[in-house]
Amino acid sequence: MDQETSLTLPDWASDLPPIIIQGLELVLQIMTTVSEWALSPAAWSQFALLVVAYLLAVLVNRRLAPRLARLLTPVSATDGLLDQTRLFLKMFLPLLLPLLAYAFTSLGEQITRSIFDSGAVIAFGKRVFLFLAARALVRDIITDGFLKLLGRFILLPLAALHAFGLSVYALGWLEGTIVPLGGLSFDLLDAVRFVAIGGLIFWLGRWSNTQSSGLISKQVDMRPATRQLAVKAAEIAIFGIAFLVFMNIMGIPLTSLAVLTGAIGVGLGFGLQKIASNFISGVILLLEGQATVGDFVELDGGEAGTIVKMTARAVILETFDGRWIVVPNEDFIVTRVVNYSDSGSANRYEAAFSVSYDTDINAVPAIIEAAVATHADVLNAPYPPDCELRGFGDSGIDFAVEFWVNGLDDGANKYTSDVLFLIWNALRDSGIEIPYPHRVVEFKGAPPAPSP
Known part of the structure; x- marks a missing residue:
């Protein structure tokens, strides 16, 4: 950039704060660059090359994207590794257009630099296409809420600053801003790096835990309790490794955690007794499988x-x-x-009923047992339906039929209700009366005279 074409700040601007002066200098630098590009034939030719590269990328994307979508779509919905890989790659099809534009622009950049010995506009266009790729990644590909949050507030701002060539200034300002925290201090760049790297690593840990849990759950040969124990062990191992990797990347020595570990030990000894007890009890439950x-x-x-x-x-x-x-x-x-x-054991239930005193009670058990045995869910083992005489009531003779089923008599299953229906129908078809209470009222002396 020639000094004669550069814009300069007025004298009164020297009294402004340094950060405002730096911002104004960046604005003037951008305005100077734009004015130079507007008057440069080389810049216009590069703009034209950017438009051609983008239009060519659109044309190729229209032809290539549907074919790739068909190729990466499984014929049938299965959980196979190949089909899952194809579906995973299909998610990135929205990146095809900006990446094609970036690739075609990179090819044109070599030609432009060989002819005009300049490529500032081309380089700017490439950075814009990278920003569009980052935008497509956050908007159309990332579905996890936490990763989408990181993309919106960290990746996209950095990509926008990089597109305008301001990333160096932004990173320098973040690195130069120190935040004191007691006896420690850190700059804002370390804080951003801490959030971004930590979020990415632990998201990968959560994703790995989900995949390992799904794989272990499919092992039908393992006892359910053993599968649960394996899932918990895999979860602890994955997040433990993720924590160690994060500490190593951030350059935090594990020896610095000795004080924290001691504090946790004291906390476990006093305030976290119940948590430790419940954790150990959970491990025992998984080991015993009861x-x-x-x-x-x-x-x-x-x-x-x-x-x-x-x-x-x-x-x-x-x-x-x-x-x-x-x-x-x-x-x-x-x-x-x-x-x-x-262990899938059967459960026994009973249904009580009564019959009239006029009934031949010796015939009742066979009638009821045969009727209850017709129910599809009533078992013959360990015992078939058993009708028992329970007593002689005030209004009738009390019976109960015991029956076994594989399941619980609640929720979706109403075994006792079904059995009572069978009992009612069987007694009605056999002409056996189900009694109801009768009351006899006696008057001492003359009955009351009817009212006129």
């Missing part, structure tokens, strides 16, 4: 439901009315727990 995901359990405190999740601190129960109950792991160790689903 209760696992999918089991219906009932605790001494009255909590009952299906185990839907086992965390490091608690077990999540879902009741039949859709509520979730958070039960600390320690309660499964120190209290009595009834497991209705352990």
Whole structure:
């Protein structure tokens, strides 16, 4: 840039704060550059080359993108590694247009520099295409909320500053701004790097944990409790490695964590006893396998439901009315727990009913047992339906039929209701009366005279 064509600040601007003076100098530098480009034939030729490169990229993208989309779309929806890889690559198709424009512009840059010995406009166009690629990445590809937040407030601002050639000034200002924190101090660039690198590493850790959990869950040969234990072990290992990698990248020595580790130990000894107890109880539960995901359990405190999740601190129960109950792991160790689903065992229920005193009670058991046995979910093992005489009531003779099913008589299953319907129909078809209470009223003395 020639000194004669450069714009300069007026004398009164010297009294302004340094950061404002630096900003005004950048604005004047940009204005000078724009004015030079507007009067330069080489700049206009580079602008024309940028337009041609972009139009060519649009044309190629229209022909290439649909073919790549068809190629990367699986024929059938499966969970195979190849199909998952193809779907993963298909996500990046929005980057095709800006990257093609960048590639064609890079080819034209060599020609322009050989002819005009200048390529500032071309270099600016390439940076703009990189900004468009970053924008497409954040807007169309990234779906994770945390990564999208990092992209909007870190990646896109840096890409915009880089497009206008201001990234060096921005990074210099961030590095020069020191934030004191007690006996420590750090600059804003370290803070941005800490957030960006830490967020990316732990997002990768979470993604790896999701993939490993899905892979372990598909191992049907493993016991459910063993699968849960393997999932927890993999989670601890993945996030432990992610933490060590993050500390290594940030240059933080692990020896500096000795004081923090000691503080955590003291906290565990005093304030975190319950958390440590629940964590150890959770490990014991997973090792023993006496209760696992999918089991219906009932605790001494009255909590009952299906185990839907086992965390490091608690077990999540879902009741039949859709509520979730958070039960600390320690309660499964120190209290009595009834497991209705352990090892797929059957459960016994009974349905009570009564018949009239005029009934031949010797015929009732066979009629009821045959009727209940017709239910599709009633089992013959360990025992077939069994009708028992329970007593002689005030209004009728009391019976109850016991039956076994694989499941719980609640929620989606209404075994007792179905069995009572079968009992009613069987008694009606056999002409057996189901009694209802009768009351006899006696008057002592003359009955009351009717009112006129």
